[in-house]
Amino acid sequence: MDPKTGEWRIFRTDGTRRRLGLRGPANLEAANLALADELIQQRLGSSAPRATDSTPVMDLVYRYAEAKADIVAKPQLLADAIEALSPFWTGKTVAEITRKTCADFTKWRMGGGLRKHHLKTRAKSMSKAKTSQSTARRDLTTLRTAIRFAQADGILLGTIPTVVLPDEMPSRDRSLTREEAAHILRELWRGAPTKARDGSWHRSPGKTKHAARLFILLLYSGSRFATVAKSKRKRREDGPWVDMPNEIWYRRGSQEQITKKRREPHRIPGKIMLALERWERLFPEQEYLVEHPRSPGRPVGDIGQALDGACKRLGIERITPHGLKHTAITLYISGGGDPMLAAEYFSTSYETIKENYLHLHPDFQEDALPKVSQLGKRPERNGTKRNKIKRIGTK
Template sequence: MKEYDEETQKVLIDRLCAAIGRLDSYFGKYKLGQVTTDLTNGYVTHRAGKTVEGRKGGRVGGKGGSRRDLETLRAAIGHHAKQNLHHGIVHIAMPEKGASRERWLTRSEAARLLWICWRYQEEQTIHRGTNKGIKIKTEKYTLRHVAKFLLIGLYTGTRAASIASASIHKAPGKAYVDLDEGLYYRKRIGHRATNKKQPTMPIPDRLLAHMRRWVDKRIVASHFVEWNGLPVKSVKTGMASAVEKAGLDLSEGNVTPHTLRHTAATWLMQQGVELWQASGYLGMSEKTLIDNYGHHHPDYMRDAASLITQKRKITRSKLGRRVA
């Protein structure tokens, strides 16, 4: 937990406690030796019919939620075994992983979202007088911090936590942006490297110009994404509001902060960027890039598509035999 800020730690602890509560209500009456495949499969069905507290619209849990709960149970059993508190193997049957999210933004969608975030003004309702009930726009641009988050996410494909911690100052717990050299040190200072790769990257010229202007005009105090002069913990609420106001099509999936990473990877592939450069830029393995975004690359299976229609080439050897 030490790799996360205080707010994120609280969210993760709350989620863990909720998962433990659900697991206990189902598995609590059983002993470890009674955990069978049928029992764990039954939990998936049990979980799917339950309304999840805090879920928007009172939605019920699905296979993804039950899988995450069972992963928590598996980790707990593994820890129990490492402490030599039980001997033998207890297998936890897992439901299949759901399909990965592939929602990404077209350039027109991104432009629409940015326009809404930068131009949107807070509205207030008049409560007295002849104009009672009329809404008027204030001088507060309440989504501009989301616009900056969007620009950084779209142009760099950086994870949300590193964007939120991006600062003009070198300090523990912050990702550092060197505006002189044009480099973005995405791994937060003092944090150890994890499997979530966060390599240092060159900042694209257009984004670098924006960042320098934000600092010059004192739009930025210390962090590039701020609300009332303070760094934000999350832009989920603001981004959800912006997506609604922009009227984006959500039939192919919701648009979240992580969608920006999908979008950056997709745009790089559509531009035909070499795999090793794109994977290094995003902090993503080449395999993950190919498996999830490779089909957007202009060279994707082009040789196969062109050769499939050609006749087989026949040549003759010196002996006059036909050679394929």
């Protein structure tokens, strides 16, 4: 801080200076944060090889984020992972990445460590008190990718540590029965009960009708929520859209990044086409297939809260929006649908269908049952090969 003007400045080693636009002792904390950012940017800009025992872990994470922020398909997930990694790994070097520290991070993350860190400096935190092992695994995957990114650029010297991930947990998403899906759809269409000022109760369908429409599209398309919510009525290159004249739903725009999540086009069922045409007549000004009445011109962000409320009122076990994809595939296979066609329509690999859904098919292992029911019995034959030769020789 300049003693005369009270202005905060950063003096660089090359003789240049940077004015921060801050004045007075009250801005000391903000000035320290600006200095920390300046030092990080200097280290990020250097591509000289460095030893693992002198390289901060978060320097490599920030370096990876700077390079990939505009490229990754879901930048918000990258930002969330960095926010979770920072409190634990700040102050640690790359050489300190071991099996034990990775396990300690997993324990810290699952125990609500990020939330506790937030509450030390802010009034509230969006982080949950308890997080799953899958969430900790996803955060460590980002750390592993950042280390490998630095290794590929040749800026790390010495033995490269291995980021040890926790075991992958099985999916907890469940599927609905046809009856449960019908009840939830009806409840979403009717709306949640609301108490009026006079003490009477009435339904508010306007609050959840958008969720009911998305519920129908999710169930009959088997697509992920983000794909359905961001689909537009007109052709686009940067996102999913619906070709109404040809009745084809393009899950991915031609210029969107290709990821491991398959998003192939599929034909639109007749009843869904009727619904889309009706909604287009009712809401001709809407840009997306479904929009919230309070947020016109924007895709619906989430229907999880509406689904939770409907399930709670009906006494049905909670279902997530992604669980509707499992429901669609489950009902298709259990109804006798062809597994290969299911993989094509729902844009899922056949290996996934075989591993998770094939046992639900009504003809599953049907050809094996007759033989299984006769275990130990030799098939009846009309004599052995030797006897047949004898009979032929005597003729």
